Every structure is written in structure tokens, then in C-alpha cells.
Amino acid sequence: MLGFIMKRIFTMVIMILLVSTMIFFLFRTMPGDPTAFIVDPSIPKEARDQLLERYGLNDSLWKQYTIFLKDLVRLDFGNSFFYGRPVTVIIKDLIPATLILMFTAMLFAYIIGILGGAWMAWKRGTKLESFGITISLIFRSAPSFWVGLMMILIFAVRLKWFPGQGMRTSGYTGETFREIFLTLDFLKHLILPSIVAGLYFVATPLLIMRNSMLEVLSEDYIEMAHAKGLKESKILYRHAARNALLPVITAGALFIGSAMGGLVLIEYVFSWPGLGREIQRAVVRHDYPLAQGAFIIIASLVMFMNLVADVLYVILDPRISYK
Incomplete structure (x- = not known):
């Protein structure tokens, strides 16, 4: 090992x-x-x-x-051409906003994906399964910037339920992590971009969970649970879903890395002050040090999460060994 x-x-x-x-x-x-x-x-x-x-x-x-x-x-990416500040300092200031958005979107996608995938496997062959797969694939294939613009038009412009731009209300100031990120104003700004990102990512855990559940539902112990007369909900979530989670959990490690890159357009559409939006600006400005540093950080995270996924396979399933 x-x-x-x-x-x-x-x-x-x-x-x-x-x-x-x-x-x-x-x-x-x-x-x-x-x-x-x-x-x-x-x-x-x-x-x-x-x-x-x-x-x-x-x-x-x-x-x-x-x-x-x-x-x-030496992990020194130089100074930004545009800002004149060290790239590491700029990335350090931007990455908390990106990580919070990413993990909120992942939490949304995984809750919907796990529960929905298990339910669709249970309803295999029905119109409800076809509907669920179709909707998830539509959001996966639809351009995330277009979905974001539609969400802003409907929920921010027309209904005025949520703010559609930025991370805080204009004029709001905060210095500490708590003052910036742990406020009701921040949470209101977080809702729309995290839902758009979550809808874009939800197809991955949903389809993995569905396929894994289909294998588990054919096992003998599921038939035994039916024979004992257990409730369908108990069989579905306590026995079948729990044993089908391994591929979903290990895929989550890879998901974290790819999600970092997938937020670039979403951050740009919602003017979210994170690493993704700054990458787009740095490329347009030909700010080589900042763009290089941001891309290298994201690529390193993707590779590291690949390593974590491989190790998780061994830890969670002792039947797997690496020679």
C-alpha cells in the first residue's frame, strides 16, 4: 500500500x-x-x-x-502583472469563496443524486425513472452559463427572491471570515449559484448511484429482506442504498477536482469573486503569472483527488488490492 x-x-x-x-x-x-x-x-x-x-x-x-x-x-508564482501583488496572496484571498461555492454545490448534488439514484433504481423501467434520467442529463448537457442566466432572469429579476450578482450586497464590508461568509446576506447570495452548479453536477452521483443500486438489488440479502416482510423504504435506504454507496463516495474524490474547473463560467455569470472568475479575467488581460498559478493549483487538486480516490477504494473495500 x-x-x-x-x-x-x-x-x-x-x-x-x-x-x-x-x-x-x-x-x-x-x-x-x-x-x-x-x-x-x-x-x-x-x-x-x-x-x-x-x-x-x-x-x-x-x-x-x-x-x-x-x-x-518554491511555490512562488511571481507577481500579477495587473494587480502588482504576489499571486499566492491573490489566490489565498479568492479560494475560500470558490471552495464554499463548490462544496455547497456538491452537497446539493450528492443529496439529490444519492436519494434520487436509489429511488430511480427501485422504480426501474417506469416513466418516473426515464423522467429523472432525462432531467438530470438535460441539466448536465445544457450550458451552465445559460442555466445561470435563466435563473437570474426568473428568480432575481422577475420574482426578486434572491440576489443575482456578487457575494455580498453592495456597500457591505467585512474583515474576518465570520463577518464575510457567516452572514445571512452571504447565504442569500450563495443560493442561486450553488443551485445552478449543483444541477450541473447532479447527473454524476445520480447515475452512479442508480447503476450501483441495480447491482445491489439483485443480491440475495435483498431477496431475504423482502421475504422477511420489511418495509420497502427500509429495504431501499437501510439495506440496499448503504451498500451501494462505495462507488459514489470514491467518485466524490474525483468530483471535487473536476468541480473546481466547472465553476469558472458559473462564477463569471454570477460575478462571484472566486478563483474561477479571476482565471477568466487573467486570461483576457494576459496576466501570465496569475493565470498560470490558478491553473496549476486546480490541476494539482484534480491529481491529488485522483490519488485520494484510489486510496479510498482500498480502505472502503478490502477486497481490492494494488500490486
């Missing part, structure tokens, strides 16, 4: 290095001038050259790459 984990960690480090290299060269080959969003285009050429020298953009591509790798080993 320890050997397997060490091997996977080594592979993960190599993959992070490869992904970081791809991201570095991708941004450097994009058309556009990274200084265009920092300085007025009308300034003298000498001033612009000084700015390029300050950020090392006038060095050769390979020299920039060498410096990038040295800084990456």
Missing part, C-alpha cells in the same frame, strides 16, 4: 511538471501584448521596455522558463 502511494505521488509530481510546462508555453504563444492592460499604449517605448524588463518579459523564452521552474519548486 505504501509503495503504491509513493509511486502515485511520484507520478503526480511528474504530471504537475508537464501540465505547468504546457501552461507556461501556451500563454507565451498567445497573441496579444501583456503590457496593454498595465500601461497606456501612448507611453514612450523606453518606459514600456523598462516595464518588460521589470517582469522579465524581454528575456528569451527558455530563460523565462528556467526562472519559472525555479520559482515553481
